[in-house]
Amino acid sequence: MNKKKALTVILTASAAVIIAAAVLFDGIFSEKTAEKSGVAMGSVISVTLYGDFKEDTAGKIISRASEIENSCISRYKETSEIYKLNESGEYTLSEFTAEAVSKSIKLSEASKGAFDITIGNLSSLWDFDDMKNQAPDEKDIENALKTCDYTQIKQNNGAYKLGENQKLDLGAAGKGLACDEAFKILKEDNVSGAVVSAGGTVLVYGENSGGKGWTIGIKTPEKDNDGYFAKLALNENAFISTSGNYEKSFEKDGKLYHHILSPSTGYPAESGLKSVTVISKEGLISDGLSTACFVLGYEKSLTLLEKYGAQAVFVTEDNKVLATEGIKDSLTITDENYIFN
């Protein structure tokens, strides 16, 4: 082989090695991810895992959400503990369900009834899940309101007793509870990073690819728009929940009826807000707080949020955006129709 030919072979081989290395390294540096979705609690549960995780981690999170619904908190399924308690008025709850109920009662107290776990009869009457698109009779609302009072619940060592005709409804905290359970599973399985969305309640956990923080979009508070109006930058584990008047709503005679009911009036809450997004260290709390804050309105929410060490982003009916001090700097408005106040 002459010198020239040898040089050509060496150069060709080098080019091939460099390119092969690029392909290989690409595989090494692009982190392993897994995505899985399923349906539970009448919503889509989606799980995205980054870095280290077990093969069945995502599946376990989705199954656990179904399990919580079917065995613990559903108002409709005969197999659930809350169904049994609602039916008989007295029932001894499992430790897990009792803890969820106890936290919900505490939140009912702290929010002075803006969130009320005994709203069951009122929820059934309006039945936004059934898309009846009709406001109930005034008299029926009045009757349902009489049973909406968390102070009537009695408890002794997990044995719960409800007031007359009272029905519990954990719907406003269920998806958050599913995220709390997801958190436990992610920890047990030593997962590096994950995003879990249970029907719109989001958990960000650990680190995503490259160790950069998480970016969460807050849905534009309009019914026919699935985009987001703002981005939240989060660098640590957090649960994020939004309550908005665009979800499960209908319009009749020019009036908007939405699913966030005020336990004091029996009608959809009117507090000058389109949506509230709460960021907290616990899912059940972020979920319950977003409902309570929507009912309370901006001013009255601030002390409640402080009590739970939670942050929030409010969107008023005239598209003004307000945020608590601890989250202000992490918020970027991306839709010019919304103005940061």
Place this chain on the structure above:
Amino acid sequence: MENKPLKLFKKSDIIIILIFILLAGAALIPKYAKSESLTAVVTANGKEYTEISFSELNEDKYITVNGVTIKASKEGVCFEDSSCRDKICVNTGIINSPGEAAVCVPMNVAVYIKGGGSSSRNDDVDAVVY
């Protein structure tokens, strides 16, 4: 004697190098190229609600809107469940060819297939809270 300029590569060598580069590049294509593929468009209340690009679907995806759950998989898209009474939408089954559509009239939700790739509007965030 004529002084020939030093020529490093022959034509055939350059061809071989180019083939190597093309082969290696081809190995990266599936990862980086956004192939033109089919997209399912979901509309609710007469307005576009979301789009799903089939080439980006690794797992089945579910969308719920107006009490209707739509399932998108590699096979196509279908109404998985609906709160409507007669469930005509659910019985439509899977649609997967450009121009095909399935509609739930009572819930005012429709889905149709269009050609050409288009990614979701919410791709630049990790999740959307709603």
